[in-house]
Amino acid sequence: MxxxxxxxxxxxxxxxxxxxxxxxxxxxxxxxxxxxxxxxxxxxxxxxxxxxxxxxxxxxxxxxxxxGNRASRSSSGLSARRELFDRFTALGYMFPIITHASSVVASDASLGDGAQVMAGAIIQPAARIGRNVLVNTRAVVEHDCQVGDHCHIAPGAVLCGGVVVGEGAHVGAGAVVLGGVSVGAGAIVAAGAVVAKNVEAGAFAGGDRE
Incomplete structure (x- = not known):
């Protein structure tokens, strides 16, 4: 094939x-x-x-x-990536899971169709990664995290234990989401931000950063 x-x-x-x-x-x-x-x-x-x-x-x-995508304060920039995936899956085409050989994926982690785990990224035990999710270079998804469909966890971002990321959200490069925090669907976490409280759906978190 x-x-x-x-x-x-x-x-x-x-x-x-x-x-x-x-x-x-x-x-x-x-x-x-x-x-x-x-x-x-x-x-x-x-x-x-x-x-x-x-x-x-x-x-x-x-x-x-x-x-890929380019996030801003008002948009995750992921709609085109999602639409491309949805267009072809609706026609029956398959998107395999892609994991770089240098990535680490725990034995009991779950990856949805079309999920991509790039070089040096780490997915820890009991993490759940949705369909068409991009876990980019050297990002870390810790134990028991849940990442909804069509999200982007950008290079170097860290989701601490038990974080929940809603569908279509973008967590920017180098951002840290602290344990147990929820990031709502379509939300944008700025590059380098430290997120210590829940982020509402569609909201921007990270001050003046983008």
């Missing part, structure tokens, strides 16, 4: 590297920008637009979400 990466941006390079670390080389990268067709990204050719996938049946190909 072939594996194709969706979108040829910076995050796609990270996804490709994680796959290569496990001995899997994607067959192609798909991107909407037709001018990029024929170029290489991470040594993998860009072959065409999203619609090319529809020429392949669900038993011929698996997909990897290569679309």
């Amino acid at each position: 072939s594996l194709i990466v969706l979108c040829a941006g910076g995050h796609a390079r990270v996804v490709i590297e994680a796959l290569l670390s496990r001995g899997t080389r994607p067959s192609a990268v798909i991107d909407r920008d037709s001018a990029r067709v024929g170029m290489l990204i991470g040594g993998v050719p860009i072959t065409g637009p999203d619609e090319d996938i529809l020429k392949m049946t669900i038993d011929q190909v698996e997909l990897a979400n290569g679309l």
Whole structure:
């Protein structure tokens, strides 16, 4: 079965590297920008637009979400990544779990379809990671945490024990969410923030940082 990466941006390079670390080389990268067709990204050719996938049946190909996000004070920036995942899963296409060879995932941790755990990240016992979640480089998800679908735990972020992160939330690079704290759905935690109390759904936490 072939594996194709969706979108040829910076995050796609990270996804490709994680796959290569496990001995899997994607067959192609798909991107909407037709001018990029024929170029290489991470040594993998860009072959065409999203619609090319529809020429392949669900038993011929698996997909990897290569679309990242850019959060702001008002938005997690994750809607496009979520929409891409939802579009193809609704058609029956599968997104495998991707874990970099240098990541650590506890034996009883749970990862949803399409979850991505990047280089140096750590998922501790009894953690529950939802579908299409990105746990980025050197992030730490401690014991008993629950991370809802479509979240991004950015590079170097730390979720201490028992943290609950709602669907579609963004926890910024280097942020620390203290034990037992809840981060609501769609909330944004600023890079470098220390979060000691619950964050409401859709709210921004972290002062003037973004």
